[in-house]
Amino acid sequence: xxxxxxxxxxxxxxxxxxxxxxxxxKAGNALMRSLAAFxxxxxxxxxxxxxxxxxxxYSDVRAVPERVDLALIAVPAAAVPGAVGACAAADVGGxxxxxxxxxxxxxxxxxxxxxxxxxxxxxxxxLLGPNTSGFIAPPIGLCATFVASTACVRPxxxxxxxxxxxxxxxxxxxxxAEGLGVHLAVGLGNAADVGFADVLDHLSADDGVGVVALAIxxxxxxxxxxxxxxxxxxxxxxxxxxxxxxxxxxxARSHTGALTGSREVTRAALRQxxxxxxxxxxxxxxxxxxxxxxxxxxxxxxxxxxxxxxAGPGLLLADALAVEGARMPTLPEPAQRRLRELLGExxxxxxxxxxxxPGPGFGDVLETVAAADEVDALAVYLLDEPEAIDARxxxxxxxVPPLVLGTAGPPGDVIALRDALALAGVPVLPTPERAAAxxxxxxxxxxxxxxRAVATDxxxxxxxxxxxxxxxxxxxxxxxxxxxxxxxxxxxxxxHDEILAAAARIGFPVVLKLVHSALTHKTEHGAVRLGxxxxxxILDALAALDAVDVPSPGxxxxxxxxxxxxxxxxxxxxxxxxxxxxxxGTGGVDVEASADVTTRLAPxxxxxxxxxxxxxxxxxxxxGHRGAPAVDDAxxxxxxxxxxxxxxxxxxxxxxxxxxxxxxxxxxxxxDxxxxxAR
Numbered sequence: 196x197x198x199x200x201x202x203x204x205x206x207x208x209x210x211x212x213x214x215x216x217x218x219x220x221k222a223g224n225a226l227m228r229s230l231a232a233f234x235x236x237x238x239x240x241x242x243x244x245x246x247x248x249x250x251x252x253y254s255d256v257r258a259v260p261e262r263v264d265l266a267l268i269a270v271p272a273a274a275v276p277g278a279v280g281a282c283a284a285a286d287v288g289g290x291x292x293x294x295x296x297x298x299x300x301x302x303x304x305x306x307x308x309x310x311x312x313x314x315x316x317x318x319x320x321x322l323l324g325p326n327t328s329g330f331i332a333p334p335i336g337l338c339a340t341f342v343a344s345t346a347c348v349r350p351x352x353x354x355x356x357x358x359x360x361x362x363x364x365x366x367x368x369x370x371x372a373e374g375l376g377v378h379l380a381v382g383l384g385n386a387a388d389v390g391f392a393d394v395l396d397h398l399s400a401d402d403g404v405g406v407v408a409l410a411i412x413x414x415x416x417x418x419x420x421x422x423x424x425x426x427x428x429x430x431x432x433x434x435x436x437x438x439x440x441x442x443x444x445x446x447a448r449s450h451t452g453a454l455t456g457s458r459e460v461t462r463a464a465l466r467q468x469x470x471x472x473x474x475x476x477x478x479x480x481x482x483x484x485x486x487x488x489x490x491x492x493x494x495x496x497x498x499x500x501x502x503x504x505x506a507g508p509g510l511l512l513a514d515a516l517a518v519e520g521a522r523m524p525t526l527p528e529p530a531q532r533r534l535r536e537l538l539g540e541x542x543x544x545x546x547x548x549x550x551x552x553p554g555p556g557f558g559d560v561l562e563t564v565a566a567a568d569e570v571d572a573l574a575v576y577l578l579d580e581p582e583a584i585d586a587r588x589x590x591x592x593x594x595v596p597p598l599v600l601g602t603a604g605p606p607g608d609v610i611a612l613r614d615a616l617a618l619a620g621v622p623v624l625p626t627p628e629r630a631a632a633x634x635x636x637x638x639x640x641x642x643x644x645x646x647r648a649v650a651t652d653x654x655x656x657x658x659x660x661x662x663x664x665x666x667x668x669x670x671x672x673x674x675x676x677x678x679x680x681x682x683x684x685x686x687x688x689x690x691h692d693e694i695l696a697a698a699a700r701i702g703f704p705v706v707l708k709l710v711h712s713a714l715t716h717k718t719e720h721g722a723v724r725l726g727x728x729x730x731x732x733i734l735d736a737l738a739a740l741d742a743v744d745v746p747s748p749g750x751x752x753x754x755x756x757x758x759x760x761x762x763x764x765x766x767x768x769x770x771x772x773x774x775x776x777x778x779x780g781t782g783g784v785d786v787e788a789s790a791d792v793t794t795r796l797a798p799x800x801x802x803x804x805x806x807x808x809x810x811x812x813x814x815x816x817x818x819g820h821r822g823a824p825a826v827d828d829a830x831x832x833x834x835x836x837x838x839x840x841x842x843x844x845x846x847x848x849x850x851x852x853x854x855x856x857x858x859x860x861x862x863x864x865x866x867d868x869x870x871x872x873a874r
Contacts, residue, residue, distance in 0.1 A: 199288075200288045200289050200319055201288075201393060202288075202397065203264040203289055203321075204265050204289025204290075204321050204389075205330065205379060205394075206335065207235060207265035208236070209235055209261055209262065210233060210235060210237050210263070210265045210266070210267065211237075211238045211239075211253075211263045212226050212227055212237070212240060212247075212266075213240040213256055213278050213281075213282075214240070214269035214270040215227050215240055215241050215269070216241070217241075217244060217246075217247050222269040222293060222341050223241075223247075223269040224247075224248070225343060226267050226269055226340075227239060229339070229340055229342070230338065230339075232346055233337050233338070234335050234336050234337075236261065237250060238252075238256075238259045238261075239253070240252065240253050240256050240259070240266075256278075256281050256287065257281060257284055262286060263286075263288070264289070265287070265291070266289070266290040267291050267293065268291060268292050268294070269293055269294070270294065272296035275292050275307070275325065276307065276314045278290075279315050282315075283314060283315065283319070284318065287318075287320055288321065289323065290322055291324055291330070291339060292311065292322065292323070292327070292384075292387075293325070293327065293328065293341060294325055294326070295325070296325075296326075297325045297326055298385050308387050309387075312388055321389055321393075322388035322389060323381070324387065325384055325385050326360075326384040327360040327385070328340045328341060328342055328360030328361065328363070328364060328384075329341070329360065330363070330379065330380060330381040332379050333350040334350040334378060340364070342364050345364055345368075347371060348367045348371045348376070348380075349371060349377070350377065350378065351376015351378060351405075352376065352378055352404060353375050353377050353406055353407075354381075354394075354398050354401075354406070354407045354408070355370070355381065355408045356381050356383065356407065356409050357380075357382055357383065357409070357410035358382070358384070358411060358412040359384075359410070361382070362382070362438075362476075363381060364380070364382070365476070366380065366476060366479065369476060370484075373480055373481075374484075374610070374614055375480065375487065378401070378404050379398070379401075379404070386415075390416065390419070391419075391420050391423065392416065392422070395407065395423035395424060395426070395427050396423055398427060399426060404431055406431060406432050406434065406483045406486045407427065407432070407433045408480070408482075409424075409434070409435040410438060410476070410479070411437050411438060411461060412438045413457070417460075417461065417464060417770065417772035418773060418796075420465075421464045421467065421796065425468045428468065428469035428470065428647075429644070432471065432640050433468075433469065433470040433471070434470065434471045434472075434479055434483050434486065434636065435465045435473070435479075436473055436474070436478075437458050437465070439458060457770075459794060460770055460772075460794055461772075461773075463793065463795060464773050464794075464795075466639075467795055467796055471486070471636045471639045471643070473632075473636070478629075478632050478636075481629050481636070484633065485599055485634070485637055488620045488622045489597040489637075490637070490640055490641070491596075491597060491638070491641035492571075492641060493645040494571060495645045497521070497522065497571045497572060498523070498569045498570050499516060499523050499570070499574055499638065500523075500526070500546055500548070500567065500570035500572070500573050500574070501523060501546060501547035501573075501575075502550065502560055502564055502573060502575050503547060503548070503550065504550055504552060504578060506549045506551075508603075508627050511626075511627035511628065512547070512576050512628075512631055513547045515631030516631040516635065518631075519631055519632060519634075519635035520635065521631070521634060521635050523546050524567075525546055525569075526544070526545055526546045526567050527568075530563055530566065530567045531544050531545060533563045534548060534563055534564075537559055538550055546570075548560060553583050553584040554584065555584075557584055558589045561595050561598075565595035570596070571596055571638075571641070572597050572598065572599075572634055572638065573596060573634075574599055574631060574634040575598055575601070575630075576601040576627055576630060578602065579603065579604025579605070579608050579609055579612060581608075586612060586616070590619070591615070591619035591621060597620075598621060599624060599630050599637070600616065600621055600623045600630065601623075601625070601626060601627050601631075602623060602625070603625060603626070609623070609625065646802065649800075657677050657678045657679075657837055657840055657844070659677045661677075662677065663847070664712070664847070664870070666712055666869075666871070667710045667712045667714070668710045668867060668868055669687050669752060670870065671869060672685070672865065674851075674870060675865050678834070678837035678840070679834075680837060680838075680853070680865050681865065682865050682866075683706070683756075684701050684754065684755040685701075685752055685753060685755070686700070686701065686752075686753045687710075687750055687751070688751040688752075689751070691734070694707065695733060698730070698753050701753060701754070702755065703727065703729070704726050704727055704728045705727050705733075705753050706724065706725050706726075706753070706754045706756055707723075707724045707733060707736045707737070708722060708724075708751070708752040709740040709745070709749045709750075710750050710752045711745045711750070713745055714745060714749070716869075721739060721740075722740060724736035725756065726756060737751075757857055757864050757866060758859050759857075759859075760858040761817050761820070761823050761824070761826075761858050762781070762855035762857050762858070762866075763779065763826075763856040763858065764779070764780045764782035764783075764854040765777070765778070765834055765852070765854075765856055766780075766852040766853070766854070767838045767851045769849050769850070773796055774797075776794055776796055777794070777796075777797045777804075777835055777836075777839035778795075779793055779808065779835055781811065781813050782854050782856055782857075783855055791811050792811070793807045795839070797839035797842055798840055798843045799835060801829075801836050802832075805828055805831075807835060808826065808828065808831060823858070824859050824860045827863065830863050834853075834863060838853065847872060847873050848870055848871070848872060848873065850870070850871035851870050852869040853865045854867055
């Protein structure tokens with residue numbers, strides 16, 4: 196059987212170096228030296244040299260006497276398309292273009308990159324880069340990179356995919372320092388051909404991979420990325436870091452666009468796909484270490500038991516777990532009684548459990564905590580004190596669920612403990628905070644799996660074809676009515692007399708608005724008057740509304756004044772990378788200032804939509820806070836899924852926003868709505 200080009204590239208038997216050089220300081224020389232430990236065959240390609248570093252050289256890759264799986268191309272950018280064309284003619288499986296000077300530099304470089312990609316496509320050559328240091332595959336001794344020191348990285352279960360070749364190598368070295376071996380580490384560079392989704396799908400068939408770490412800068416094909424994560428994550432856990440905390444895409448003018456920067460959309464999409472999303476490279480490696488050891492079974496809410504040998508570090512551990520959002524359930528009374536028997540009355544045993552100082556009964560303590568139905572994972576902190584406890588024996592053999600150990604001690608002793616416990620599937624991390632983050636990764640992975648398992652419930656797919664623009668508030672609310680979202684009793688009027696009659700019919704107090712497709716945010720233009728209680732107040736309000744400058748005559752909207760309550764925002768927009776997305780946030784006129792939002796890819800299941808409210812920092816405001824009306828969770832989920840469904844069904848709509856969506860004693864009511872047509 197022949198292997199496809201990507202498999203030949205990433206697990207090659209034969210490698211050619213095009214641009215191999217006998218001169219130190221040249222990239223082609225560094226590449227040759229990096230290949231010294233490769234278990235397959237290596238062929239230098241040089242136009243005139245007979246040999247390079249003791250290996251017979253060929254003037255052209257087409258002259259190599261065996262089929263080449265991987266070509267490392269170390270020639271100037273201008274010569275790259277020709278080199279790739281030669282690879283195509285030689286039936287090379289894949290090529291790495293190490294040189295820069297392509298799309299990342301100029302329009303001329305962009306044209307050069309397109310020519311390179313076209314040459315590769317014509318010959319079915321998979322292309323990594325350009326502008327990448329390459330990749331490493333430690334199990335086969337392959338350093339397909341000019342960074343020869345990566346040869347020190349030990350084999351193991353971790354696969355790394357990073358856009359930056361430098362970040363790729365930095366993460367590989369960080370994993371090595373933490374005792375976590377690497378199976379494959381790929382730097383995508385400009386990703387003219389091979390991207391995240393390609394490598395993720397390649398890894399889905401690789402039994403040597405135990406966990407995947409992603410380091411993402413920008414995303415061009417967001418849906419492709421999350422679909423590939425979704426295909427892999429049931430078999431292999433995925434941990435993801437979105438680089439650039441201050442790097443957001445250009446904001447749209449509307450509320451919704453201004454609240455969905457590229458980083459947060461990417462992070463939300465990855466979480467929805469099942470990845471564990473982290474904030475920095477240390478957390479990336481720690482989460483990968485923990486998830487490579489063991490995974491929890493899928494569960495909607497994971498309970499963490501905390502056991503500590505020293506009270507102070509235990510407080511740090513418990514505090515960090517709370518910050519991470521981990522749930523630490525109170526242990527049942529039978530477990531607490533048993534712990535008092537083991538530890539006496541002076542220690543805290545409700546959870547966390549403070550042993551005072553570890554001793555011979557520490558294993559019994561662990562097993563007692565672990566036996567509680569409420570506990571799914573253990574977070575343990577112990578100073579390395581061999582005279583007090585043999586942590587290798589106790590933690591390596593106790594009958595407990597997955598646990599993470601935080602510890603400190605002499606560096607050499609801690610490394611020996613780490614490596615010994617790794618064989619027993621117990622990850623060891625050096626601080627309480629990092630141990631907490633590791634346990635949180637376990638929990639998030641299990642909770643994401645539980646959400647995915649029920650995310651196939653019915654999606655709200657409204658038939659709204661009968662409602663078309665131009666889109667003012669009246670037309671937008673007609674659209675909402677088809678989705679099942681309530682709006683205030685209203686009347687659309689063209690004259691002042693019609694307004695007076697409508698107000699009398701609806702009943703005071705009323706709201707009076709000027710509606711026009713050009714008035715996207717009426718409050719800013721003074722086109723809204725609230726709490727009108729008399730005909731005299733209507734006439735005064737009309738004088739102000741008639742002074743608002745609009746391109747052509749607008750219509751008037753008279754609505755019943757809705758009772759007070761907390762306000763939400765639901766919005767859906769089309770993201771350049773991810774397509775339709777839906778957002779829930781705190782509502783009102785100051786939404787941009789609060790930026791308290793959570794996001795999902797659309798369409799969204801009712802179950803996934805129901806999770807969104809509790810992700811807001813202000814979630815308690817909508818749970819009957821200080822006597823205010825409490826939100827109907829099921830109705831809110833239907834509204835979120837309905838808005839998402841509209842955007843998915845309507846190519847002529849680029850944005851739909853409800854702000855505010857008020858929580859009242861009678862349910863959710865959309866007070867204002869905006870629809871933006873496709874441009």
